[in-house]
Amino acid sequence: MEWMNYLPSLARGALVTAQITLPAIAIGAALAFIAGIARVEGGRILSVVALCYTEVFRGTSLLVQLFWFYYALPLVGVTFEPVATGILVLALHAGAYGSEIVRGALSSVSVQQYEAARALNFGRMQTLIHIKLPQALVEMMPAFGNLAIETLKLSSLVSLISIADLTFRAQSARNLTLDSTTIYTLTLVGYFAMSLVLMLVMRLIERLVRRGPAFPRAAHS
Numbered sequence: 001m002e003w004m005n006y007l008p009s010l011a012r013g014a015l016v017t018a019q020i021t022l023p024a025i026a027i028g029a030a031l032a033f034i035a036g037i038a039r040v041e042g043g044r045i046l047s048v049v050a051l052c053y054t055e056v057f058r059g060t061s062l063l064v065q066l067f068w069f070y071y072a073l074p075l076v077g078v079t080f081e082p083v084a085t086g087i088l089v090l091a092l093h094a095g096a097y098g099s100e101i102v103r104g105a106l107s108s109v110s111v112q113q114y115e116a117a118r119a120l121n122f123g124r125m126q127t128l129i130h131i132k133l134p135q136a137l138v139e140m141m142p143a144f145g146n147l148a149i150e151t152l153k154l155s156s157l158v159s160l161i162s163i164a165d166l167t168f169r170a171q172s173a174r175n176l177t178l179d180s181t182t183i184y185t186l187t188l189v190g191y192f193a194m195s196l197v198l199m200l201v202m203r204l205i206e207r208l209v210r211r212g213p214a215f216p217r218a219a220h221s
Contacts, residue, residue, distance in 0.1 A: 006173055006179075006182065006183055006186055007186070009169045009172075009173055010166060010169055010170060010173070010183075010186055010187065010190060012164070012169065013164060013165050013166035013167070013168060013169030013170065013190075014165075014166045014190050014194065016083075016163065016164055016165045016166070017152070017155055017156075017165040017166045017167075017194065018194065019083070020083060020086045020087055020090065020155055020158060020163070020165065021090070021151060021152045021155045021194075023087050023091070024086070024087045024090035024091045024094060024151055024155070025091075025094060025148050025151050025152075026091075027087070027088075027091035027095070028090065028091040028092070028093070028094025028095040028098055028147075028151065029094070029095075029098060029144065030095070031091060031092065031094075031095025031096075031098070031099070032094070032095045032096075032097075032098025032099045032101065032102050032144075033098075033099075033102055034050075034095075034099075035050040035053055035054055035095060035096070035098075035099035035102070036050075036098070036099040036100070036101070036102025036103040036105075036106065037102065037106070037128070038050035039051060039054075039099065039102075039103045040103055040106045040107060041106075041128055050099065053092075053095075053096060053099075054096045054099050054100065055096075056096075057092050057093050057095070057096035058096045058097060058100075062089065062090075062093050062154055062157060063157055063160065065089050065092070065093065066085065066086070066089050066157060066158065066160065066161055067160075067161070069085050069088065069089050070082065070085045070161045082158070082161050082162055082163045083163060085158075085161060086155070086158035086161065086163055090151055090154065090155060090158070093151075093154070094147055094148075094150075094151045097147055097150075098144065098147055101140050101143045101144060101147065102136070102140060105136035105137070105139040105140045106132055106133075106136045108136070108139060109131070109132045109135055109136060137209050138209055138210055141202070141205065141206035141209055141210075142206065144202065145199065145202035145203065145206065148198055148202055149195050149198055149199060149202075152191070152194060152195055152198055153191065153195070156191075159171065166187060166190055166191065167187065170183050170184060170186070170187040
């Protein structure tokens with residue numbers, strides 16, 4: 001079967017896609033928590049810095065961000081390898097959107113929780129770690145799952161800065177063979193399979209989070 005001839009190249013592209021997407025999701029999640037917590041708990045200066053980061057990366061095109069990091073920054077002496085550029089830009093983009101998820105979840109914790117924390121003589125950091133984050137994390141997980149899958153889909157744009165990911169290899173194979181239907185169908189299946197695996201992983205993490213410490217859930221109830 002002719003379609004099997006395309007599989008080795010597309011599989012190598014899918015591996016590159018995973019190697020870019022997974023670190024980007026992990027770094028983006030860390031940035032999301034840092035920026036989101038800074039917006040809520042960081043004081044005026046940190047809150048403004050986090051707000052500027054969030055609005056810049058949410059308010060500009062991811063494609064333009066990729067081109068700016070890859071083509072514009074070298075003109076001022078800052079150079080990144082293509083794969084590093086892809087990971088960095090995807091992470092910054094995901095972190096900006098994720099920070100709003102974190103901020104919204106933290107802000108949704110009820111006033112009664114602060115009263116319970118004061119009754120227990122908790123400081124600000126203790127309240128954040130032991131009261132707010134455990135409850136907010138449960139609320140964040142579905143949105144973070146969607147963000148992870150969206151980051152996977154957006155990773156196809158890194159093909160435009162010469163990274164041989166799944167989309168790049170599909171386009172190369174199509175240019176050589178003109179077999180658009182077969183190649184792009186296999187590419188769709190590849191992205192769907194990776195999305196399905198990522199979705200299952202995120203749901204597993206969500207279940208683990210929901211089985212977390214009993215105290216915050218009891219306080220919430």
